Amino acid sequence: MSGSALSFTLIWAFFGFVVAGAAAFALLQGLGRLRVTQHAYEDAPATHREKTGTPTMGGIAFVVALVCAWAAHPAPLFGELVLLVVLCATIGAIDDLMKIRNGANRGLRARTKLLATALAAAIFLREISGHPALPAPDTIAHIGRVWLLVPHWLWLLLGICAIVGTIHAVNLTDGLDGLAAGAMIPPLAAFAFIGAVMHVTAAWVGAAVGAGACLGFLIFNRHPAKLFMGDTGSLALGALLAATAILTGEMLLLIVIGGVFVAEALSVIVQVSYFKATHGRRVLRMSPLHHHFELGGWEETKVTARFWAASLLCSLVGLAIAR
Secondary structure, three states, rough: HHHHHHHHHHHHHHHHHHHHHHHHHHHHHHHHHHEEEEEOOOOOOOOHHHHHOOOOOOHHHHHHHHHHHHHHHHOOOHHHHHHHHHHHHHHHHHHHHHEEEEEEEOOOOOHHHHHHHHHHHHHOOOOOOOOOOOOOEEEEEEEEOEEOOHHHHHHHHHHHHHHHHHHHHHHHHHHOOHHHHHHHHHHHHHHHHHHHHOOOOHHHHHHHHHHHHHHHHHHOOOOOOOOOOOHHHHHHHHHHHHHHHHHOOOOHHHHHOOHHHHHHHHHHHHHHHHHHOOOOOOOOOOHHHHHHHHOOOOOHHHHHHHHHHHHHHHHHHHHHHHO
């Protein structure tokens, strides 16, 4: 990355940091007054009960940052990326509001949320298909100078799976103060770098703004959290990460760069499958994976720090592969 490209990236990251930080501060005041607050998950570790009453839906800050960035720099495909993020954030907001109204963690049904996010993914992929600004159509990976192309129908199917899978993996990861926001910074920074190298401005700017926004949000979300992102934020961030991977033609690399989110999702799949197959036995103390370590005696801040470090390592490995 050249010096000018690095400066461009840092400017947009700083933009995201400032806008999301300011939006999060405003949301902290407003959501608290409106009693838009979190209810502790019934099956979570006992230490999480004290989190009840913390303002939620702070993920609106991510949407504000991206919409403002798009308004300031409406690059090709950036509008489509922002549309996907807005659609998924809206689904998450509906889920959050239902949980608040019901007085418990009873929001949208899992099937409803799955279908809604799949529809949002299909709309996004339909909008970018055949777009002249898409540098790697029907490409799912780059191996050196070789581009791995697949039939268009398979690209669409894999794209929907990538978006929906990433969205729900990030949603599962958002279970500790600062965990999802902090773990999201290295992957977004990695895709900002890839977007810069490939000259995909939408992915480049979107990922840079997203990384900066996560850092700004962490001011209020780090332990002890004063503001939660809610499903509004986790679904928006998952959509953003997957979209940047698709726009750069690096769908498969998302598995490596987003390794922490993949591990969290797999831990739930393995736990549930094994529990059903063995009629009640468990592989982990609790899933997702971060709760397993919590129940093993790790402090919440230690789990978060280790997962952040793992996310950074996964992103560096992914960048090494991308080269």
